[in-house]
Amino acid sequence: MASKQVLVAGAGLVGLCTAYSLAREGHAVTLVDKGRMGSGAARGNGGEITPLQALPMPxxxxxxxxxxxxxxxxxxxxxxxxxxxxxxVFGVQFLRNCTTGRLKRNTAALDQLVRGAMAAFDSFHRDGISLAGGxxxxxxxxxxxxxxxxxxxxxxxxxxxxxxxxxxxxxxxxxxxxxxxxxxxxxxxxxxxERYIDPDRFCTELHEALEEMGVNIRPHTELLSLDDTRATVRTGQGVETIGFDKAVVSTGAWLNRQLRGIPGLTFSAVxxxxxxxxxxxxxxxxxxxxxxxxxxxxxxxxxxxxxxxxxxxxxxxxxxxxxxxxxxxxxxxxxxxxxxxxxxxxxxxxxxxxxTPTGLPYISPVRSHPNIIVATGHNMHGLTLGPVTGEVVSALVSDRDPGIDMRPFALPRF
The missing domain is CATH 3.30.9.10 (D-Amino Acid Oxidase, subunit A, domain 2)
Structure with missing residues (x-):
């Protein structure tokens, strides 16, 4: 497999897990976040790894x-x-997904990730991530x-x-x-x-592992915009550009802001x-x-x-x-x-x-910019689904079949 230069924007649970999966496959990863590593909801959640309880909210x-x-x-x-x-707009779409039929359909889609969740955590543990504190x-x-x-x-x-x-x-x-x-x-x-861990320790151990693997970790670096091969970021020293072969946007609740920086794309579904x-x-x-x-x-x-x-x-x-x-x-x-x-x-x-209005995350290339992959919107299941999402994104980056039907996780059309 050819190693690629991959930019991962957002170092919450999904971003950290994705960067880890990419780095252990041999890709050259740069991880940026506007705050510290493991920000947002990454450290303050309940530490739940609960496949039986991972359901769409609507x-x-x-x-x-x-x-x-x-x-x-x-x-x-x-x-x-x-x-x-x-x-x-979000509320109308959310209510549409509160029917029994849509709940059943969305649950079946989410279960594609849920079935691989524990195995993905096991693979992290075999690599030395302790999964401790719970x-x-x-x-x-x-x-x-x-x-x-x-x-x-x-x-x-x-x-x-x-x-x-x-x-x-x-x-x-x-x-x-x-x-x-x-x-x-x-x-x-x-x-x-079901199991539970200390998410603060999990984030810290992933951060340390990424450093040991040679990942270029850049906290306090805010993503401003993207095109097909370059990202514009703001640091304490000013604005600069970062080149990439593939970019993964995993900025969680702040996704809308980042995707507005892509010409021709409007996004407001997170x-x-x-x-x-x-x-x-x-x-x-x-x-x-x-x-x-x-x-x-x-x-x-x-x-x-x-x-x-x-x-x-x-x-x-x-x-x-x-x-x-x-x-x-x-x-x-x-x-x-x-x-x-x-x-x-x-x-x-x-x-x-x-x-998200469906209760499903978005794990999808941007249609007009296939070098940019979105991986976010995990609702309250970011920890449960973080490692398995990282594996799916790694497959997409490496042009492999992720082994699941990706259509339910595609970005909506506008």
Missing amino acids: EPALVTQLAEGVISNRHYFTIAPLALPRLT GWGYLNVHSDPEALRVYREAQIERARLLGIEEPGPILSRAELEEPLLREEVTCGYRIPT TPGTGYSFHAEMDTLPRTLTMGLHRKTLIVPMSGTARVVGLMDFGFRVERFERHRMDFLREQASQFIHGLDETPISREWTGPRPM
Whole structure:
């Protein structure tokens, strides 16, 4: 295989994984990011590697919740009313994908990546990436046994479709043997196939591995525009150009800005949604990652502390810290986990998640500029799908068949 000069723009989870996959195939990689390596949502997420839970966000049940999110800021999913005009195109497309038929179609497309997710992580681990700071197992809990039963049955069907081990039986709170669960939790079940890691350590180890492999790493280098063989970037020293054979744009929530720099291309199908997390210095940690399904909130034992993750906001300032939303996240977690209401918290984080109207990422060459490949829009599954996306992009760069139907991941026409 002929080595190529490849520019990777964006060093979030997908960008780091893509740069790693390209470099170990022998390509000469330059990795740039407007901030530090592992920026955006790369380090503040829940650390989930969860193929059984990786589903498109648009679904029928979300339609009623969208209305609730506009009228209340005490909801896990909020939309700023003044931002509605700006979100109209995205919102209409999103709602179109909330039908049962489209959800089934989009899930089948996403499963092409999901099936290769664990194998891709295994390949990273064999190379020396530790995947440390977490563990195996996923506990779903609920206050309503019937709602939990329906949710579990859907996951059993999905496990059979993917050919992986099915979730365990529904157990009472006492049978779960998790002393941190509060009284509102009546039942739960465990999923043995899912795992979780410390995403901060994962990003740091990838960064170190890339340095050892000779990748040209350039933080604080903002991509301004692209043509077929050159990129214009801004650094602290000014504006310069970088040549390439292939370029990969993996700038996540900021994709729209970069693609506007390509002549003749208009793009607005990635919309940032704001997520939140914090760390709690608990004396006793949960035995495993625990999702309060009724609270839409996740608590993860991670590198000796507990990370609480949740919420999704659409508005104007996607990186703005909102104290009332962070307080609401803590309140939600405290309703089903003992010890969070008075425990000191730290590392409060808010950042953008790159959302698409189908719930599918874009992994696609730009039609009018085939040397430019887009790999972004992974919604809330950037960690789960990062390594397998890197493998797919590496195949595209090397002109190999990626082994999946790429049509569902193509950039939309305008």
